Amino acid sequence: MSAPTAPTEDRAPDALGQGTKKSRGHQSRPPAPPLSAIARRRSLTGWAFIVPAAAIIVLVNFWPMIQALFLSLKTGRGTRLHWAEPLWLNYQRLFQDENFRLTLGTTFLYLIIQVPIMLGIAMVLANLLNAPWLRFKGFWRTAIFLPCAVGLVSYSLVFRQIFATDGLANDLLMQFGILDDPVNWLGQTGTARMVIILGLLWRWTGYNMIFFLAALQNIDRSTLEAARVDGAGGFKTFWYVTMPQLKPIILLCAILSTNGTLQMFDESFNLTAGGPGNTTMSVSHYLYNVSFRNSPNFGYAAAISYAILIIVAILAAIQMKVGDKRD
Amino acid sequence: MKKTRSLGALGAALTLTLALAACGGGDSGSGSDETAGGSGGTGDNTLTVWAWDPAFNIYALQEAEKVYQADHPDFKLDIVETPWDDLQTKLTTLAQSGETDQLPDIFLMQNNAFQKNVINYPDIFADFNDSTVDYSEFPESVVAYSTVDDTNYGVPFDNGTAIGAYRTDVLEQAGYTVDDFTDITWDQFLTLGKDVLAKTGKPLLTGQAGSSDMIMMMLQSAGASLFDDEGKPTITDNKALMSAIDMYGQLVKAGVFVEVNSWDEYINSIVNSATAGVVQGVWISGSIQSAADQSGKWAVTNVPKLDGVDGATNYTANGGSSWAISADGNTELASDFLDATFAGSTDFYDTILPKSGALANWLPAGESDVYNEPQAFFGGQPIYADVLKYAAKVPSNNTGAYYYEGRDAVSVAVTNIMNGADPASALAEAQSTVEFAMG
Numbered sequence: 001m002s003a004p005t006a007p008t009e010d011r012a013p014d015a016l017g018q019g020t021k022k023s024r025g026h027q028s029r030p031p032a033p034p035l036s037a038i039a040r041r042r043s044l045t046g047w048a049f050i051v052p053a054a055a056i057i058v059l060v061n062f063w064p065m066i067q068a069l070f071l072s073l074k075t076g077r078g079t080r081l082h083w084a085e086p087l088w089l090n091y092q093r094l095f096q097d098e099n100f101r102l103t104l105g106t107t108f109l110y111l112i113i114q115v116p117i118m119l120g121i122a123m124v125l126a127n128l129l130n131a132p133w134l135r136f137k138g139f140w141r142t143a144i145f146l147p148c149a150v151g152l153v154s155y156s157l158v159f160r161q162i163f164a165t166d167g168l169a170n171d172l173l174m175q176f177g178i179l180d181d182p183v184n185w186l187g188q189t190g191t192a193r194m195v196i197i198l199g200l201l202w203r204w205t206g207y208n209m210i211f212f213l214a215a216l217q218n219i220d221r222s223t224l225e226a227a228r229v230d231g232a233g234g235f236k237t238f239w240y241v242t243m244p245q246l247k248p249i250i251l252l253c254a255i256l257s258t259n260g261t262l263q264m265f266d267e268s269f270n271l272t273a274g275g276p277g278n279t280t281m282s283v284s285h286y287l288y289n290v291s292f293r294n295s296p297n298f299g300y301a302a303a304i305s306y307a308i309l310i311i312v313a314i315l316a317a318i319q320m321k322v323g324d325k326r327d
Numbered sequence: 328m329k330k331t332r333s334l335g336a337l338g339a340a341l342t343l344t345l346a347l348a349a350c351g352g353g354d355s356g357s358g359s360d361e362t363a364g365g366s367g368g369t370g371d372n373t374l375t376v377w378a379w380d381p382a383f384n385i386y387a388l389q390e391a392e393k394v395y396q397a398d399h400p401d402f403k404l405d406i407v408e409t410p411w412d413d414l415q416t417k418l419t420t421l422a423q424s425g426e427t428d429q430l431p432d433i434f435l436m437q438n439n440a441f442q443k444n445v446i447n448y449p450d451i452f453a454d455f456n457d458s459t460v461d462y463s464e465f466p467e468s469v470v471a472y473s474t475v476d477d478t479n480y481g482v483p484f485d486n487g488t489a490i491g492a493y494r495t496d497v498l499e500q501a502g503y504t505v506d507d508f509t510d511i512t513w514d515q516f517l518t519l520g521k522d523v524l525a526k527t528g529k530p531l532l533t534g535q536a537g538s539s540d541m542i543m544m545m546l547q548s549a550g551a552s553l554f555d556d557e558g559k560p561t562i563t564d565n566k567a568l569m570s571a572i573d574m575y576g577q578l579v580k581a582g583v584f585v586e587v588n589s590w591d592e593y594i595n596s597i598v599n600s601a602t603a604g605v606v607q608g609v610w611i612s613g614s615i616q617s618a619a620d621q622s623g624k625w626a627v628t629n630v631p632k633l634d635g636v637d638g639a640t641n642y643t644a645n646g647g648s649s650w651a652i653s654a655d656g657n658t659e660l661a662s663d664f665l666d667a668t669f670a671g672s673t674d675f676y677d678t679i680l681p682k683s684g685a686l687a688n689w690l691p692a693g694e695s696d697v698y699n700e701p702q703a704f705f706g707g708q709p710i711y712a713d714v715l716k717y718a719a720k721v722p723s724n725n726t727g728a729y730y731y732e733g734r735d736a737v738s739v740a741v742t743n744i745m746n747g748a749d750p751a752s753a754l755a756e757a758q759s760t761v762e763f764a765m766g
Contacts, residue, residue, distance in 0.1 A: 077446075077447050077728070078422070078423070078446075078447030078448050079422065079423060079425070079447075079448060079450070093766075096763065097763065098756075098760060098763070099760065160588075160589060161591075164587075164588060164589065164591075164592055165587060165588060165592065166592070166595075184588065186588045186589075187536050187537075187586070187588055273537075275536070275537040275588075275742070276536065276537050276742045277537065277738070277739040277742035277743055277746075278735075278739050289735075291419070292412075292415055292416050292419055293415075293731050293735075294729070294731050294732050294735075294764060295443050295446075295447060295728045295729050295731075295732065295764075295765075296419050296423070296447055297764075298423060
């Protein structure tokens with residue numbers, strides 16, 4: 001399989017990358033002397049390092065994506081696939097699909113509630129951990145980051161146990177007299193969604209915090225000292241000096257979290273199994289059902305996955321537009 | 328990291344979907360030179376098998392291997408433990424990509440998924456037209472699961488016949504015996520249940536909320552399905568379904584049926600004596616018997632029947648599985664092996680029953696002594712022989728290719744009805760969901 005494609009991969013990045021980069025460089029900078037023999041050889045060495053990895057990415061990532069695009073234009077069950085009539089039939093179908101609308105709405109709900117809370121908490125925690133007066137930093141840092149080391153399926157199952165009707169959450173709340181009767185957390189739409197959001201917060205906050213912490217530690221101390229000399233208080237320093245310098249990393253975290261939440265699968269599948277009445281199901285879970293649980297409809301499943309891709313791309317573009325105003 | 332998560336998240340769905348595309352078009356071919364891992368008809372006397380439960384169906388395979396080895400000393404089984412969800416995913420992936428030589432010679436299939444897979448991927452299944460398996464020795468309703476267009480594609484294995492199992496000690500407190508629960512209707516069951524609840528504080532049944540197991544069992548007990556003979560969904564104007572959902576609602580409202588959220592909670596409710604009864608496929612007896620302190624306190628009888636529904640019976644089923652043979656494998660040996668063991672050896676069924684509770688669908692097995700032995704756990708009742716008698720009376724259920732769509736849509740409708748939605752419109756919505764999925 002690799003034999004016929006390899007040569008084209010060799011050429012593709014070469015032509016693309018070299019061409020555009022060089023011309024751009026020539027235009028924006030003062031005219032540079034032509035590449036010497038040594039420089040050219042160095043450049044070739046660089047490409048030699050990049051090409052194998054790039055070829056593998058193209059082969060196992062981009063090539064299947066293109067194939068999936070073709071697949072999303074086909075229709076039929078099982079192996080009896082044929083070109084759809086009209087070609088965009090599966091995409092048209094998306095707009096009539098109640099389940100797709102429901103699961104997409106639920107996923108957006110998770111996104112809108114969970115990501116801002118998570119990034120906010122992560123920011124607070126990162127600042128706390130960066131504070132000079134804090135003791136046992138290593139311990140706190142590890143403790144907060146540790147949930148990330150837990151498998152998605154295992155933590156989903158643990159959360160399911162905790163929020164069972166006879167689970168830890170109800171026991172504790174009743175022990176402290178906050179509740180009189182056990183709450184059926186996973187049996188009601190609102191509370192079940194809340195449990196999923198709680199799970200996502202627990203699992204991912206520490207992860208984002210590490211990014212923020214790294215960025216905080218990279219901030220030049222002299223800028224903070226300058227702010228203090230100018231008479232800025234703690235909050236003002238944070239808001240006007242620290243935050244702007246963190247902007248790129250916040251943007252990165254926002255995009256990664258948005259992307260991750262939109263593709264959320266394990267929690268929906270294992271924690272609530274989509275219930276009650278499909279109201280906690282994520283789009284990816286629905287996609288799985290269309291492909292493997294139900295009578296397989298791979299053309300439509302591919303169209304759903306492309307819809308997710310398009311949504312992620314649009315959201316990332318918006319975030320970059322909003323968040324990346326360099327001044 | 329987030330990336331890892333997106334990989335994990337879509338690993339199961341998106342990436343596979345995308346990767347499948349690479350072969351799905353059928354253009355890249357099957358690479359028929361690769362036989363690694365698969366059966367590939369190696370020509371020798373080894374069969375590869377996929378099954379999922381070491382204590383149950385895998386154990387049965389190992390015993391079947393020994394039985395068959397008596398006449399065929401060179402014979403060997405290569406059993407690969409594959410959980411059902413994974414098995415379905417692998418099967419779909421291989422069938423979709425045309426890599427059918429990677430399939431095992433024999434694989435186990437949930438009865439409810441059998442027709443879906445045969446209809447979508449007819450090429451990967453070998454039929455039993457030329458085999459010597461005598462299908463008249465299996466209950467008709469069980470054979471129907473693996474039959475498509477009058478052709479048999481499977482050998483039935485484990486029995487999904489439903490039982491009504493009750494705690495005799497709890498019933499006694501309320502002044503009843505198990506006979507009061509035999510050959511009754513659901514209306515009578517409801518009245519009895521309210522009384523038992525008032526006197527002992529225990530519900531008669533528990534079950535998973537949002538699972539339509541109970542409703543599907545009620546439906547099948549009246550010989551009704553979610554689909555008609557042509558495979559069209561019949562969720563609206565389905566009298567048996569309406570009646571089943573109505574009864575389910577009454578049971579839950581009266582507190583006679585307590586809904587729990589997960590399978591673990593369901594099993595706990597049985598093992599921890601939180602319920603006075605269970606209505607479920609006979610395979611639940613394995614879980615019941617895990618509570619050693621309840622030995623002698625259980626009795627088994629048939630299940631209640633729906634009132635005022637034509638064809639209603641006291642017999643139904645839930646689950647069960649059948650063996651399928653891959654068309655690409657060593658079909659001759661595989662079919663002979665299944666015929667000689669799962670469809671032809673009383674010794675074999677006698678061995679696996681006591682240790683794994685794997686109850687045969689093969690009717691001649693019921694005549695053996697092992698099946699007629701009294702079970703101490705069930706107060707000395709020979710429950711296995713009794714259940715085999717029920718099995719023969721279970722009405723058939725038409726699963727078709729869209730069984731899971733239908734079942735899931737009905738589950739959603741039931742959840743909504745329990746939360747106060749109008750039953751007729753909730754079912755109409757379920758019908759249109761299924762019609763959309765089929766379109």
